[in-house]
Amino acid sequence: MRVVLYTGKGGVGKTTTSAAHAAWAASRGVRTLVASADSAHSLGDVLGCELGPEPTTVDSTGQLDAVEIDARAETERHWGAIRDYLVALFRHQGIEELVADELALMPGAEELTTLLAVEARSREAGDAEYDLVIVDCAPTDVALRMLTLPEVARGSMRLLLRVQRAVAGVVTPLARSVVGFPLPGSEVFHDAEEVLYRRFGRLLEWVQAESTTTRLVVTAERMVIDEAARTWTDLSLFGLHCDAVVMNRLLPDAAAEEPFFREWLEVQAERRREVESGFAPLPLLPAPLGDDEVVGAEALAAHGALVFGETDPRARLCEAQATRFVRDGEAVEAWLPLPQARPDELDVAKLDERLILTLGSRRRAIPLPRHVARLDLVAARLREGKLRVRFAPYGGAEAS
Ligand SMILES: Nc1ncnc2c1ncn2[C@@H]1O[C@H](COP(=O)(O)OP(=O)(O)OP(=O)(O)O)[C@@H](O)[C@H]1O
Ligand SMILES: [Mg+2]
Structure with a gap:
């Protein structure tokens, strides 16, 4: 199964590009799942339909399914026992329940569980149901945290587990009551081990697989491009493959007839050259600015055809090397x-x-x-x- 993750600065067109890739792939007979891993879901708005946590078929060919993960519910399900323990610990230290609740949410946990859920959904469906899974990620900072967290968290959790095991091994239930703070029960161990060894391991394999690539969406603006460059470095550092840059909202050449747009076009051409040389060997895929918002499976498929042309929707567009x-x-x-x-x-x-x-x-x-x-x-x-x-x-x- 081929997996493509789209990320980029806020508002550049990640959701539009993800949905366009998915609708275009489906229109060419590729069984596709498009998933929103951004808690500010707008995938349903772009596709023009109501989405939920279970895949729903959203196009007339029946080849395109879409899903929006409920990050809060997933977080509760997967981090429940660990979180309850932390809340108990914080409260014991005199921290108010509401604050303890917030503290125990753990930074990045929500984004991470969203990605875990997308991975689990596509694995449950298996190769039999989808040839292509497209993930509309959150803006870069959040997405990066989400993509790099499994490895980072695995390291710190492994250490935490070791300490907890050592403590649990010597501390009897009687001693627990005099230690002065609640010690984690076996359900915490169980959850931590499940998350640590099985789920994070699988997620890491999934994001670092040769068949998974990330694409960076940019517009012809310097700040957006600079952020994408940093993201590319960070993703590479964590062993994730990038295979293309999509440059969205490009003005058509015909705009040059209007003097007002002439300068815009020059700047745009300059930024395009910068991306072509600065991001080599990643190919640049130009995406035109539509005369209206790109909404609905049909319009999205047409937009996708303009961006991706004659390529195989599952193609890896650059054989970026891993370690x-x-x-x-x-x-x-x-x-x-x-x-x-x-x-x-x-x-x-x-x-x-x-x-x-x-x-x-x-x-x-x-x-x-x-x-x-x-x-x-x-x-x-x-x-x-x-x-x-x-x-x-x-x-x-x-x-x-
Ligand atoms: N090529 C395009 N032509 C016309 N409108 C576009 C194009 N790309 C995106 N838009 C419009 O720009 C707006 C933002 O696009 P989109 O929601 O895809 O961005 P995003 O990167 O997913 O944003 P966010 O960071 O908020 O998730 C939407 O209204 C969308 O319809
Ligand atoms: Mg979006």
Whole structure:
């Protein structure tokens, strides 16, 4: 099953582009599910119908289903026991119930559960029901948190679990009452383990799979493009593949007949060149500004045809490389694409069996294959958007 996630700055046209891709794919006979992972749902408005948490068929060909996830309900379902424990803990410390409730919501949990739900829905449906799943993500900051959180959260939860297990192992029920604060019960362990090992693991596999790509939606505006560039770097840092940039709301050439629009067109052409060179090798897909809002499956399919042309709706438009390990004699090199990252904001280290990459305020711990984990990190070089990290046997003469 092919999965395409659309993200970009607020208001650039993510929902329109996701729905257009989906409607166009369905019109070409591809069984498609389009899902809104943005809590401010507007997918139903764009498709011109009422949507709910279960997939509904929304076009006349019967090939297009759409779904809007209820983030609150999903969060309650998946984080329930963990949250109840945190609320009890906070309240015990004298924090008011309402505040404790808010605190226990955990930043990012809602976005994360939304994505978990989309993944679960498409897995339940399986390859038998859909060839293509399109996800309309929230604006970039939220979407990034959502896409990178599984890995980050997995790390911190693993630590939390270890501590909790150690405590639970030595503390008897009697002792619990004198510790001074409530200790997590077995249902918390159960939930944490379920979330940690099974669901996050599956979600990570899903977003990092070769068959899953993210597309960045931009308009011809500098701030929008700059944000997309940062998103591209961050997504690459977390092993997610990007395969295209959609430039939305482009004025037609005919607008040049009006002097007022001539300058706009020049700026637009300039931004287009910037994106073409700055985001290479990602292809740029131009999307025209419609003379009206693009609403309803038919109009969306027509808009999709203009944007995606004759390509296969499931095609991966750029074979962006993920992390690769390349053997060089006794040494091994890890190659990672980090488009647009600057050397001065990057820090590379090896800790136990992990490669720790810190890029500005973001950090990723990449588990190393066993044969690489035994080696020493001897050099790291960032050039033309690619990071090369060299590992060699302990005491090797190559340290630099
Ligand atoms: N190519 C286009 N031509 C005409 N109107 C468009 C086009 N793209 C988007 N719009 C309109 O612009 C508005 C915002 O688009 P859309 O909702 O798709 O953006 P979004 O990025 O999903 O926004 P949000 O960040 O709020 O989710 C909508 O009214 C939509 O109909
Ligand atoms: Mg939207």
